[in-house]
Amino acid sequence: MSKKVLEAENVVFNYPDGTNALDGLSLSIEKGKKIAILGANGAGKSTLFLHFNGILKPKKGNIKFRGKKVSYKKKELKNLRKNIGIVFQDPDMQLFSSSVFQEISFGPLNLGLSETKTRERVDEAMQIMEITNIKDKPTHLLSYGQKKRISIADILAMKPEVIIFDEPTVWLDPKHSKEILGFINQINKKGTTVILSTHDVDLAYQWADYIYIFSDGKIIGEGNSEKIFRDNKLLKESDLIKPWIIEVYEKLIQNGKISSTVSVPKSKSELFELI
Amino acid sequence: MIDIDQYAYNNNFSSFHPLEKSFFALFTILITLTANSFMTSIIVIAVISLMLITAAGIPFKFYLKLLFIPLSFLIIASITAVVSFSRELNNYFFYFELGGWFFGLESKSLNTAVLLFLKSFASICCLYFLTLTTPVLEIISVLRKFKLPEIVIELMMLIYRFIFVLLDTADLIRTSQLSRLGYSSIKKSFFSIAKLISNLFIRAYYRAQGLLTALVARGYDGKIRVLERKYSFSYKNIMIIILFETFLIIISIFGGGNFV
Ligand SMILES: Nc1ncnc2c1ncn2[C@@H]1O[C@H](COP(=O)(O)OP(=O)(O)O)[C@@H](O)[C@H]1O
Ligand SMILES: [Mg+2]
Numbered sequence: 001m002s003k004k005v006l007e008a009e010n011v012v013f014n015y016p017d018g019t020n021a022l023d024g025l026s027l028s029i030e031k032g033k034k035i036a037i038l039g040a041n042g043a044g045k046s047t048l049f050l051h052f053n054g055i056l057k058p059k060k061g062n063i064k065f066r067g068k069k070v071s072y073k074k075k076e077l078k079n080l081r082k083n084i085g086i087v088f089q090d091p092d093m094q095l096f097s098s099s100v101f102q103e104i105s106f107g108p109l110n111l112g113l114s115e116t117k118t119r120e121r122v123d124e125a126m127q128i129m130e131i132t133n134i135k136d137k138p139t140h141l142l143s144y145g146q147k148k149r150i151s152i153a154d155i156l157a158m159k160p161e162v163i164i165f166d167e168p169t170v171w172l173d174p175k176h177s178k179e180i181l182g183f184i185n186q187i188n189k190k191g192t193t194v195i196l197s198t199h200d201v202d203l204a205y206q207w208a209d210y211i212y213i214f215s216d217g218k219i220i221g222e223g224n225s226e227k228i229f230r231d232n233k234l235l236k237e238s239d240l241i242k243p244w245i246i247e248v249y250e251k252l253i254q255n256g257k258i259s260s261t262v263s264v265p266k267s268k269s270e271l272f273e274l275i
Numbered sequence: 276m277i278d279i280d281q282y283a284y285n286n287n288f289s290s291f292h293p294l295e296k297s298f299f300a301l302f303t304i305l306i307t308l309t310a311n312s313f314m315t316s317i318i319v320i321a322v323i324s325l326m327l328i329t330a331a332g333i334p335f336k337f338y339l340k341l342l343f344i345p346l347s348f349l350i351i352a353s354i355t356a357v358v359s360f361s362r363e364l365n366n367y368f369f370y371f372e373l374g375g376w377f378f379g380l381e382s383k384s385l386n387t388a389v390l391l392f393l394k395s396f397a398s399i400c401c402l403y404f405l406t407l408t409t410p411v412l413e414i415i416s417v418l419r420k421f422k423l424p425e426i427v428i429e430l431m432m433l434i435y436r437f438i439f440v441l442l443d444t445a446d447l448i449r450t451s452q453l454s455r456l457g458y459s460s461i462k463k464s465f466f467s468i469a470k471l472i473s474n475l476f477i478r479a480y481y482r483a484q485g486l487l488t489a490l491v492a493r494g495y496d497g498k499i500r501v502l503e504r505k506y507s508f509s510y511k512n513i514m515i516i517i518l519f520e521t522f523l524i525i526i527s528i529f530g531g532g533n534f535v
Contacts, residue, residue, distance in 0.1 A: 050488070050492075053492050055488060055491055055492060078494060081491075081492060081493065081494045082494065085492075085493075086489075086492050088485075088488075088489050088492075090485070092440055092443075093482065093485040093486060093489055094486075094489040095436070096432075096433060096436060096486055096489075096490060096499070097412075097432060097436060097501060098411075098412055098432075098435055098436045098439075099412050099501075099504065101502065101503070101504045102412070102432075102501035102502065102503070102504075103501075105500075105501050105502035106490075106493060106495075106499065106500065106501050107493040107494065109500040109501065109502065110493060110494030110495065110496070110500065111494060115502060118502055119502065119505075122502070135504075136284070136289070136504070137284065138280075138284055138410065138412070139436065139439075140436075140439035140440075140443075141281070141284065154493065155493075158493065158494075
């Protein structure tokens with residue numbers, strides 16, 4: 001069994017207006033993995049993320065970081081926020097400065113790093129996200145995709161152990177979605193645990209090592225992608241559609257074009273090989 | 276406003292140290308205002324305008340349009356300052372009579388008015404030099420160097436960012452109103468504008484909340500710490516500035532004189 005970085009244990013949370021956003025939710029995130037959280041709007045994905053970073057505190061239940069219950073003491077919160085980074089859904093909500101450099105330097109400085117160290121971190125993050133060429137442009141003259149990259153660099157510069165991406169591809173066109181996913185994979189390859197929320201089943205199927213399905217503040221299914229998406233009952237219950245690759249694969253078996261012992265293709269190219 | 280902002284980022288002087296540009300503009304204004312010399316003002320107007328258009332790359336037409344706004348006020352103010360009237364014939368070098376009153380131009384007040392006009396014109400050019408070549412953020416960073424209180428600096432930074440965010444939001448709301456004929460009559464226009472403004476307030480409030488959450492997530496503890504981009508001073512620029520200012524001072528001392 002590999003190491004768990006983050007866990008939620010029977011977490012219950014209501015917003016002040018009475019909305020029951022999380023309703024006894026438990027899950028655990030393994031170190032170094034790619035985790036997808038699938039769920040419709042309002043299922044509670046963002047609310048859970050704010051718990052992981054200590055911004056919201058569960059009404060009942062616990063959040064555990066590296067196996068230890070989070071106690072919400074000031075020092076511990078600081079450590080949690082250093083290690084769990086969130087890339088928010090809307091970069092316009094996250095970016096507070098019109099200067100790319102100022103923006104990215106904010107996180108590392110809050111960690112107490114020196115000016116020299118911070119400059120190194122900012123330069124490195126800009127290099128990874130390939131935004132060095134726009135570093136002198138003001139935020140308001142940049143495109144949505146560019147702002148998204150800055151918002152990721154913001155977090156990269158803090159070098160957290162886990163990075164959470166809240167619906168990273170939601171307002172991006174296919175080309176830019178692919179680019180951002182490329183960056184996310186690159187970040188994961190270097191050892192960072194990555195959690196991503198989405199309602200794109202094709203994305204979750206092809207990308208994730210492990211998937212959780214959220215509905216109304218609860219987890220109604222979990223497992224690796226093959227298990228989740230071949231479970232017709234679960235899909236029906238969660239109002240999710242089947243990834244098109246699986247649909248084609250099942251059709252091929254049905255029509256006797258391939259035998260049912262052939263393993264499920266994980267990507268478009270694997271599927272084409274079968275055909 | 277927004278156009279000035281765009282040029283501030285895209286001009287040939289944008290890589291220069293903001294302190295150099297600020298000092299240049301401020302010292303030049305200071306000399307122009309203290310010197311009682313037509314020559315000084317005229318040189319400042321000519322040099323700065325030429326610099327902006329040829330070296331910095333600000334389009335001539337755009338620059339003229341910018342100048343037109345303050346200049347029209349200046350001209351009207353100067354005219355009223357220069358015309359005087361009395362019952363006797365004074366030192367008018369040009370006058371006309373109307374019902375026993377003499378209306379005319381006195382050479383002394385004409386001098387003062389022209390000097391005032393030129394000084395103001397030159398100062399406007401200097402200020403445009405600063406705003407057209409230096410982005411707001413860098414002006415803010417200069418203010419930070421001069422130890423303006425942190426809270427003021429933070430506010431300026433956030434306000435500058437959110438002007439554009441809210442402008443986008445307002446744009447979106449307006450477009451959606453337009454597409455539903457929200458401005459097709461005066462009455463509807465008033466109604467739509469009211470809705471737009473109240474909507475903008477609500478969204479600004481949510482934005483502020485969301486921003487705070489995002490800041491806290493990155494370890495915000497009540498103080499916004501950021502690093503400035505590094506600029507290097509250019510000895511060449513500094514030399515040019517010193518030479519120009521010295522030249523101006525000399526001109527002001529020896530080249531003073533009266534107009535007309
Ligand atoms: N600040 C808030 N105040 C009150 N209710 C909220 C707030 N944020 C989210 N909610 C509600 O909590 C539920 C879960 O929301 P959220 O976690 O944002 O879902 P998701 O990210 O999966 O779309 C929704 O019903 C939503 O309306
Ligand atoms: Mg959400």
